[in-house]
Amino acid sequence: MRPPTLTPARLGAILVVAVAVVTAVIPVSASAAPPLTVAAALAAQDGRVATVAGYVVGQPTSASTVIRSNFTGDTAIAIADTATETGTAKMLYVQVTAAWRGSFGLQTNPGLLGRSVTVTGTLTPYFTPHGGLKDPSAMSLTGTAPSPTATPAPTASSGPYDTTYYRTAVGKSGSALRTALHAIIKVQTKLTYAQVWDGLSATDQDPNNANNVILIYSGRSQSKALHGDGVDDWNREHVWAKSHGDFGTATGPGTDLHHLRPEDASVNADRGNKDFDLGGSAANQAPGNYTDADSWEPRNAVKGDVARMLMYMAIRYEGDDGFANLELNNVVGNGSAPYFGKLSLLLQWNLQDPPDAFEKRRNQVIYDSWQGNRNPFIDHPEWATAIWGS
Secondary structure: OOOOOOOHHHHHHHHHHHHHHHHHHOOOOHHHOOOEOHHHHHOOOOOOEEEEEEEEEEEEEEOOEEEOOOOOOOOEEEEEOOOOOOOHHHOEEEEOOOOOHHHHOOOOOHHHOOOEEEEEEEEOOOOOOOOEEEEEEEEEEOOOOOOOOOOOOOOOOOOOOOOOOOOOOOOOOHHHHHHHHHHHHOOOOOOOOOHHHHHHHHHOEEOOEEEEEEOOOOOOEEEOOOEOOOOOOEEEEEOOOOOOOOOOOOOOHHHOOOOEEEEEHHHHHHHOOOEEOOOOEEOOOOOOOEEOOOEEEOOHHHHHHHHHHHHHHHHHOEOOOOOOEOEEOOOOOOOOOOEEOOHHHHHHHHHHOOOOHHHHHHHHHHHHHHOOOOOHHHHOOHHHHHHHOO
């Protein structure tokens, strides 16, 4: 008997049946579904197994307490939908079992703070009744293999000054880049301490009110005229505290606009000469800032600004102009030594809070109208990693 002719119509019917059979026997992978947000995971505390993505925001120590520095253990992390979240009600508490503690415990890996992670486990309360994820079967830095000490490499960028101002630095790294940048930025017009008042009035002008300046820590917009040492006046905050190298208000590092910023006089006094770190108690009159006995944590909007100002100072002042050789290190409590910390955290802040329009304008005003030199880490944030590593 002759087999039936394979017409186009018959062939099409066979293909439809074949596809249906294959689809029926090969299940769609559950991993194709996008991970839940933290908000969705908090709303689904019913024992299901799910994958959740979020940012590491601290170590939970009770149902209502999450610490953000001086971590005490590796057994849990708190994640949230934004890296700057401070409300515990919006955080998911993630159990870190023994298999994952070497890579995802915050005491061992404090650099995880602010990093994006993806975790898979059982959605069930942790520190009941707080929403949590327990018994993790997978944990990873989002888009990478588990490697909590790896820092995302900043993308090299080009700028309008690369062929002129920075022409001897472009393409270099490490000590060669440091040497080249020092030679470039040390050429500057030096101001008197009295000139700093007018300088800051120009560099830190409120973009929405030309009569005001923005205070760096408190974020308050205040009249340019209300400056001095009185209650609620603004004064000249040395971000690299002048006692760290004992340069006082001398023309040079003591009057360098690249690290001087307007701040409320009492907030300036509270910050004192403390190094920069995470944690502590909420600072008075400066929402989003925290302080303890030996450190100050600035608000999130200026963390990168602070980092890049300190990096500028460490490159600009190398001990060859009669002032101390300023250096960054990884400790706090540096006191009167010409050092500032914590470098590892400053490198994170440089990535976490890239230069915004206000910071870029400030750099330009200093260059055009006051000192004639630039902060290279505002123009090229990736140079921080090229010099100090990740």
